[in-house]
Amino acid sequence: MRLHPLTSLAAAGSTAVITTAAASWPLSLAVIAAAVGLSAWCGTLRRLLPAAAAVLVPLCLSLLALHGLFFPEGLTVLASWGPARVTTEGLSFALQRAAQLSAAVLALLVFSVSVSVPDLVAALSAKGIQGRIAFVLASTLTLLPAAASRLERIRQAQEARGLVIRHGLLHRITAFRLQAVPLVSALVEEAGTRGAALEARGFGSTGPRTSYREVPDRSLERLLRILLLLAAVAAVAARLWQAGG
Structure with missing residues (x-):
């Protein structure tokens, strides 16, 4: 059974938000493994890996260079070159942020390489989007x-x-x-x-529109999208409450 495009988008977006808000090593690694496994199961792994590498390699290297060498809270110095210091705390922080970023990017890329673009356009139009x-x-x-x-x-x-x-x-x-x-x-x-x-094709017209492409939207999926949105909002609220506390 193929999911509605908006359900897949809600799942990918909420996963990215929750993973970022949680800032948890086990959760980030679990999301990365799940994204790669789901892409392999769907047969889109060959498209996912090059896109992920193009996005994540420069970002993760910049995180390692920035936090690994210039982390002000670092105490355990492994090596130093003038003002640059490689610290255990800096490397740990950089790797944790890289894992969070990788999990969020992979979750969104799995959606982008697997969704049917015509179905997504039809679904968005059916929801009232121009x-x-x-x-x-x-x-x-x-x-x-x-x-x-x-x-x-x-x-x-x-x-x-x-x-x-x-x-x-x-x-x-x-x-x-x-x-x-x-x-x-x-x-x-x-x-x-x-x-x-x-x-x-009349994309600029303002009157009522019809579409030859119908994407079924089950009530269970609509409920699932609401729950995913609430879960993402709750994760962000919990993170803000924890930071404030």
Whole structure:
């Protein structure tokens, strides 16, 4: 049985909020394991891992560099280079925050790589959200794969015309600079084409709308979405109460 897109979104969002508010090592690791396992079970692991690596690797490295080297509350010094000090407390804090961030990002990415975008647009429109806004919200899920596919085609076309990408970071940066301009131009042109297509299909009209695509929304799932929202609000309230206390 396939879940309603808004139920999947509520589950992913509440999981990210609760994990962040709880700030618990076991919960963060459990969410990470559950996200990877669920993605493998759904057959989307090959799409999840590259996207997660692109987002999490630079963020986690920055957390380790910032808190691992410049943590003011650190007492147990493992190594020091001038003002930079590697402390046990700093590394522990950085790893804990990295686990929280990874859990939240993976929960949201599992939703983004598994949801049906047409069903999401239909579900948002059925809830009264304007068609154009629903399309913009849903199209963000396909922006990264579309840009990656377009960049690959640009690279193949440039290599066919004689571009040679040598090994080394400097050469790759230079090659990316040559590919970035046609990529941005193509995305802007595609945005204009999509805008014209949306206008032709009446996305800008204000009258009553009908949709050929119906997404069933069971009463049990509507109740589940309310419970998930309440759980996220309760987690944030408990965190704020704990911080205030």
